[in-house]
Amino acid sequence: MQVEIWSDVACPWCAVGKRRFEAALRTFEHADDVALRWRSFELDPSAPRGHDGEGDVDYVGRLSAKYGTDRASAQGMIDRMTATAAEDGWRFRFDRIRPGNTFDAHRLVHLAADRDRQDQVKERFLAGYLEEGAPIGEPATLQALAVEAGLDDAEVADVLASDRYAEAVRADERRARELGISGVPFFVIDRRYGVSGAQPAAALVQALEQAWADRSTLTVVGAPPPGHDHGAGDACADGSCAV
Amino acid sequence: MQVEIWSDVACPWCAVGKRRFEAALRTFEHADDVALRWRSFELDPSAPRGHDGEGDVDYVGRLSAKYGTDRASAQGMIDRMTATAAEDGWRFRFDRIRPGNTFDAHRLVHLAADRDRQDQVKERFLAGYLEEGAPIGEPATLQALAVEAGLDDAEVADVLASDRYAEAVRADERRARELGISGVPFFVIDRRYGVSGAQPAAALVQALEQAWADRSTLTVVGAPPPGHDHGAGDACADGSCAV
Numbered sequence: 001m002q003v004e005i006w007s008d009v010a011c012p013w014c015a016v017g018k019r020r021f022e023a024a025l026r027t028f029e030h031a032d033d034v035a036l037r038w039r040s041f042e043l044d045p046s047a048p049r050g051h052d053g054e055g056d057v058d059y060v061g062r063l064s065a066k067y068g069t070d071r072a073s074a075q076g077m078i079d080r081m082t083a084t085a086a087e088d089g090w091r092f093r094f095d096r097i098r099p100g101n102t103f104d105a106h107r108l109v110h111l112a113a114d115r116d117r118q119d120q121v122k123e124r125f126l127a128g129y130l131e132e133g134a135p136i137g138e139p140a141t142l143q144a145l146a147v148e149a150g151l152d153d154a155e156v157a158d159v160l161a162s163d164r165y166a167e168a169v170r171a172d173e174r175r176a177r178e179l180g181i182s183g184v185p186f187f188v189i190d191r192r193y194g195v196s197g198a199q200p201a202a203a204l205v206q207a208l209e210q211a212w213a214d215r216s217t218l219t220v221v222g223a224p225p226p227g228h229d230h231g232a233g234d235a236c237a238d239g240s241c242a243v
Numbered sequence: 244m245q246v247e248i249w250s251d252v253a254c255p256w257c258a259v260g261k262r263r264f265e266a267a268l269r270t271f272e273h274a275d276d277v278a279l280r281w282r283s284f285e286l287d288p289s290a291p292r293g294h295d296g297e298g299d300v301d302y303v304g305r306l307s308a309k310y311g312t313d314r315a316s317a318q319g320m321i322d323r324m325t326a327t328a329a330e331d332g333w334r335f336r337f338d339r340i341r342p343g344n345t346f347d348a349h350r351l352v353h354l355a356a357d358r359d360r361q362d363q364v365k366e367r368f369l370a371g372y373l374e375e376g377a378p379i380g381e382p383a384t385l386q387a388l389a390v391e392a393g394l395d396d397a398e399v400a401d402v403l404a405s406d407r408y409a410e411a412v413r414a415d416e417r418r419a420r421e422l423g424i425s426g427v428p429f430f431v432i433d434r435r436y437g438v439s440g441a442q443p444a445a446a447l448v449q450a451l452e453q454a455w456a457d458r459s460t461l462t463v464v465g466a467p468p469p470g471h472d473h474g475a476g477d478a479c480a481d482g483s484c485a486v
Contacts, residue, residue: 008479011479012484013478013479013484043481044481062483063483066483081477081484178459179459180459180461184478190434191433191434191435191458192461192462193464194462194463195463195464197477198477206464207464210464211464215421215434216422216423218422218423218431218434218436219435219436220436220437221436221437221449234256234324235439235441236254236255236256236257236286237426240286240306241255
């Protein structure tokens with residue numbers, strides 16, 4: 001069974017969703033049969049690459065402007081998000097967050113998939129951005145975090161210096177649009193079932209179980225040819241062939 | 244879009260189905276987006292490995308015994324199957340067919356998938372068995388045909404001398420049982436749609452088009468958490484995160 005998770009790196013709820021999916025897998029009976037693939041989604045494709053300036057980012061100010069609230073309300077929202085994430089083991093530090101463009105991070109997450117280190121690299125990028133104030137759009141940051149997560153130093157440098165995996169990122173984003181995904185995290189099971197947002201682990205388990213139960217349900221299409229009464233095209237079975 | 248075709252090598256309708264699927268792909272608008280995978284199905288797992296004896300096999304006798312008809316009727320069935328296959332370009336020669344166990348052939352078809360030669364090897368085995376009287380269960384036959392189709396001589400020998408890919412064959416066959424596949428060829432599109440038997444190319448095109456149209460239709464599962472009115476779990480969108 002294949003699970004694809006569309007998500008961004010600069011995305012607190014994506015980090016929470018990752019933990020909840022991990023918890024769901026610990027409960028799900030057929031976890032060994034689940035292949036996980038991280039898919040790319042940029043929440044802000046127009047973001048500048050790096051964090052400009054030396055000081056901290058005013059995340060409270062950004063949020064209060066976005067929602068039209070005062071700073072105290074915005075701080076309250078951040079505190080609730082931080083507290084929720086803490087229940088899942090994250091130590092978000094919005095006070096030192098450094099926004100950036102995540103396109104290059106997504107390219108490296110695709111490289112990591114080819115090297116069987118995708119989950120490790122995704123995890124390292126999320127922790128760097130959300131907990132450690134790592135400027136996630138800057139090549140030096142990505143280089144260090146990706147290598148820490150097990151990728152080859154020279155290969156990471158080569159990807160960062162080229163446009164390798166750019167098309168893979170864009171393909172993921174096209175697919176997201178086709179599927180109607182407008183926010184992340186978004187979980188897709190066997191290209192058939194969707195779960196939107198960082199829902200509780202129990203809801204993810206329920207989705208996995210439903211998908212598992214239905215995984216052998218095929219919709220049989222195509223009419224049998226005229227004159228055939230066995231409900232299918234010409235076929236062979238049990239060592240012989242109907243003619 | 245992924246198409247998996249469960250099929251055997253010792254299977255006339257599987258050969259016909261292969262041609263019809265190829266014809267369907269020539270018509271289908273999104274053929275470039277179709278990834279094809281041949282899946283294993285043994286019509287007669289208990290068949291002895293090789294063809295015993297020197298003489299030709301009495302296929303007419305086998306068929307008349309199977310269907311309880313006289314030899315003339317059995318010959319008529321064979322003639323009709325041969326004529327149908329000829330319309331798709333096959334030159335079946337039932338007069339010189341040499342049955343055998345196809346398990347090793349399936350193992351090599353799996354090796355071929357890893358070497359990007361799966362379709363070529365599948366084609367070569369079908370032609371060898373159905374047109375050329377190749378004893379398809381015998382290692383020397385498989386070795387020669389697989390190398391002709393582009394596989395590496397030493398690697399083929401290594402697979403034949405070991406049990407490599409045996410588990411992959413069995414996994415395909417387990418999956419066939421789970422999906423309720425009792426005869427082949429059987430086409431599965433995106434693990435969602437099934438087409439049973441060697442149906443006409445037009446029916447296969449119809450199935451491909453239906454699957455294509457529905458490929459972005461997700462069933463959204465999982466209830467939103469209590470108190471959330473945005474119909475989904477906590478999510479980030481448009482560069483910001485609902486809290």
